[in-house]
Amino acid sequence: MSKFEKKFGKYAINNLTIIMILIVVAGYVLALMPQTADIIHSLTLNPGYILQGQVWRLFTWVLNPPTISNEMLVVFLLMYFYYSIGTHLERTWGAYKYNVYIFSGMLFTVIASFLAYGLLVLLVKNPVIATEFMDSVAYYSFTVYYLCTSVL
Numbered sequence: 001m002s003k004f005e006k007k008f009g010k011y012a013i014n015n016l017t018i019i020m021i022l023i024v025v026a027g028y029v030l031a032l033m034p035q036t037a038d039i040i041h042s043l044t045l046n047p048g049y050i051l052q053g054q055v056w057r058l059f060t061w062v063l064n065p066p067t068i069s070n071e072m073l074v075v076f077l078l079m080y081f082y083y084s085i086g087t088h089l090e091r092t093w094g095a096y097k098y099n100v101y102i103f104s105g106m107l108f109t110v111i112a113s114f115l116a117y118g119l120l121v122l123l124v125k126n127p128v129i130a131t132e133f134m135d136s137v138a139y140y141s142f143t144v145y146y147l148c149t150s151v152l
Contacts (some may be wrong), residue, residue: 009095009096011053012094012098014092017086017090020102023081024062024079025079026063027065028075031065040064041062042060042062043056043063045110046131046135047114047117047134048117048128048135058091058110062106066146089130117134
């Protein structure tokens with residue numbers, strides 16, 4: 001890891017937690033607007049749609065807000081929790097290792113969704129049904145990602 005850190009450490013994003021929180025807040029603002037329901041739906045991580053050519057979903061699923069609660073108090077507490085854990089990890093590990101941690105978590109979330117989709121297609125033998133099922137599951141991918149990364 002230290003060879004990579006020496007080579008790529010200068011590209012690490014400082015204060016990544018604050019950037020991630022701002023992205024989540026932007027997702028909540030989009031979710032609160034009634035006319036943007038279709039936009040939020042088109043940002044979810046769904047391998048079926050990605051394989052049909054909607055490659056932006058590989059990156060925009062991060063904008064999809066966690067579906068734990070729509071109560072603003074819970075959202076603020078959740079964002080405070082993300083901030084306190086994330087900034088502490090970044091101070092302890094350094095910006096480079098924290099970036100690797102966050103971005104590898106995102107990458108493995110995408111890989112896991114494709115594996116789940118592939119398994120579902122094998123079991124159901126119908127990609128359309130698998131895509132519709134993954135569409136209902138896609139709303140939870142961001143929440144699962146944040147809960148998993150926050151626990152560590």
